[in-house]
Amino acid sequence: MSKQANFYESVERNYDKAAALTKHPKGLLEQIKVCNAIYQMNFPIRVGKDYKVIEAYRVQHSHHRLPTKGGIRFSHLVNQEEVMALATLMTYKCAIVDVPFGGAKGGVKISTRKYDAEQLEKITRRYTVELVRKNFIGPGTDVPAPDYGTGSREMAWILDTYQQLNNGELDSAACVTGKPVAQNGIRGRTEATGRGVFYGLKEMLSNEADCKKWGLAPGIEGKTMVIQGLGNVGSYTGSISIKEGGVKVVGVSEMEGTIYSPKGIDIDKLVKYRKAKGTIMGFPGTKKAKDRGDWVGIECDILVPAALESQITKANAKQVKAKIIAEAANGPVTADAETILLKKGCIVVPDMYLNAGGVTVSYFEWLKNLSHVRYGRIEKRFDQNAYTNIVELVESLTGKKVGERRKSFITRGADEVDLVRSGLEETMITSYQQIREVFNKRKKVTDLRTAAFITAIDKIANDYKAMGIFP
Numbered sequence: 001m002s003k004q005a006n007f008y009e010s011v012e013r014n015y016d017k018a019a020a021l022t023k024h025p026k027g028l029l030e031q032i033k034v035c036n037a038i039y040q041m042n043f044p045i046r047v048g049k050d051y052k053v054i055e056a057y058r059v060q061h062s063h064h065r066l067p068t069k070g071g072i073r074f075s076h077l078v079n080q081e082e083v084m085a086l087a088t089l090m091t092y093k094c095a096i097v098d099v100p101f102g103g104a105k106g107g108v109k110i111s112t113r114k115y116d117a118e119q120l121e122k123i124t125r126r127y128t129v130e131l132v133r134k135n136f137i138g139p140g141t142d143v144p145a146p147d148y149g150t151g152s153r154e155m156a157w158i159l160d161t162y163q164q165l166n167n168g169e170l171d172s173a174a175c176v177t178g179k180p181v182a183q184n185g186i187r188g189r190t191e192a193t194g195r196g197v198f199y200g201l202k203e204m205l206s207n208e209a210d211c212k213k214w215g216l217a218p219g220i221e222g223k224t225m226v227i228q229g230l231g232n233v234g235s236y237t238g239s240i241s242i243k244e245g246g247v248k249v250v251g252v253s254e255m256e257g258t259i260y261s262p263k264g265i266d267i268d269k270l271v272k273y274r275k276a277k278g279t280i281m282g283f284p285g286t287k288k289a290k291d292r293g294d295w296v297g298i299e300c301d302i303l304v305p306a307a308l309e310s311q312i313t314k315a316n317a318k319q320v321k322a323k324i325i326a327e328a329a330n331g332p333v334t335a336d337a338e339t340i341l342l343k344k345g346c347i348v349v350p351d352m353y354l355n356a357g358g359v360t361v362s363y364f365e366w367l368k369n370l371s372h373v374r375y376g377r378i379e380k381r382f383d384q385n386a387y388t389n390i391v392e393l394v395e396s397l398t399g400k401k402v403g404e405r406r407k408s409f410i411t412r413g414a415d416e417v418d419l420v421r422s423g424l425e426e427t428m429i430t431s432y433q434q435i436r437e438v439f440n441k442r443k444k445v446t447d448l449r450t451a452a453f454i455t456a457i458d459k460i461a462n463d464y465k466a467m468g469i470f471p
């Protein structure tokens with residue numbers, strides 16, 4: 001049996017496929033492809049009476065725009081090629097959603113279950129010191145964010161460590177995003193990637209002609225969904241799709257196994273249940289699948305891998321029954337698996353577009369930190385007064401009253417979270433339309449991933465051309 005392409009090889013193969021359909025010079029395409037800087041480090045951490053040597057990475061894929069940007073992953077599976085693949089995807093992701101950063105990613109090779117909070121704090125702080133020492137972190141150089149195994153808590157530790165080492169730096173809060181709101185974070189960041197997945201799916205299903213071509217009923221409402229990974233991205237994708245899209249989640253897979261229910265699974269309740277019991281198994285109203293891996297073959301419209309890379313491979317791709325594979329995780333479908341899925345008539349919505357909500361809102365957070373003011377603070381009350389004046393003028397001209405509840409709804413000024421969600425929705429819609437145009441207008445482009453790659457390559461090539469390098 002031939003060897004399966006690993007994550008980085010899959011990313012390279014997909015890039016080459018798309019690059020061959022562009023007219024950019026060979027040298028420029030090579031420059032866009034390669035990783036610009038790779039920092040591998042090993043540092044000791046005291047655990048009990050002994051020391052443990054921790055292996056960690058930060059990869060900056062592209063310096064064509066600065067700062068570079070990308071999450072930090074804590075996982076025992078971390079390796080250099082994985083971090084390179086993730087950093088590479090970040091560059092294309094940022095280009096697709098017009099976030100003016102180069103791509104980067106960090107990885108710390110640890111199993112978070114084997115360390116307590118105090119030890120994780122030590123590891124995170126020491127990792128940050130290593131990044132500072134090599135100038136691999138800073139508001140204008142490289143800005144990390146959460147990824148698999150990390151969240152706002154780790155980002156707060158990173159910020160604190162950075163500020164201790166850069167006392168008095170005015171913009172230091174912008175050295176990392178995904179921070180707690182009380183620590184210069186932004187409302188709406190935690191949910192952002194899952195919410196972006198929802199907006200992306202909603203947009204692609206809103207075009208009647210496309211849906212007809214794909215053999216799908218238009219609209220997201222009533223579609224069934226199966227999710228792998230009930231972490232940050234998976235849980236928000238499920239919860240928001242149910243509440244705002246009318247989707248039915250019929251299957252969920254986690255480390256401990258897979259559950260399903262054709263009647264639908266309440267994701268908010270399932271998250272609480274797992275927190276309390278430490279497992280999704282036994283959730284009321286659901287049945288247990290025979291194997292954990294069975295999630296791939298559950299009957300549904302939208303399959304959402306939201307855990308890790310290389311989950312749908314050539315070994316299980318044939319089992320997929322869903323029409324849409326929504327890449328909420330990075331790299332969950334291998335290049336070999338995608339060939340099989342496309343032959344089956346599936347639509348793979350690519351990671352570099354679909355999960356870009358996280359970096360989009362991270363960009364908003366970075367801007368907020370640099371401007372030192374919360375979104376909505378200046379204009380909220382002004383807008384509210386202006387809308388009230390309009391409603392009252394209409395009331396006096398018509399002699400009819402709008403009613404207090406409706407009036408307060410119409411006249412409300414936007415809060416930070418409203419503006420963040422609005423900016424995210426706009427970004428996901430506009431970016432999808434750009435990819436769709438490439439997909440529909442270029443005959444040789446037969447899948448959304450290639451269309452997304454071409455969209456990104458064209459934008460990055462334009463940046464290089466504007467710099468006067470590769471004229």
Ligand code: NAD
Binds near residue numbers: 232233307328355356
């Ligand atoms: P997370 O750590 O919050 O959650 C991941 C979940 O997947 C965990 O609950 C874990 O137990 C589960 N999981 C791991 N292996 C599994 C398996 N084999 N079967 C079933 N479940 C499994 O991580 P996250 O932040 O939600 O990230 C998930 C994916 O989304 C990653 O690929 C990440 O790179 C990508 N992503 C995350 C963000 C973000 O903002 N957090 C942004 C873009 C992309």
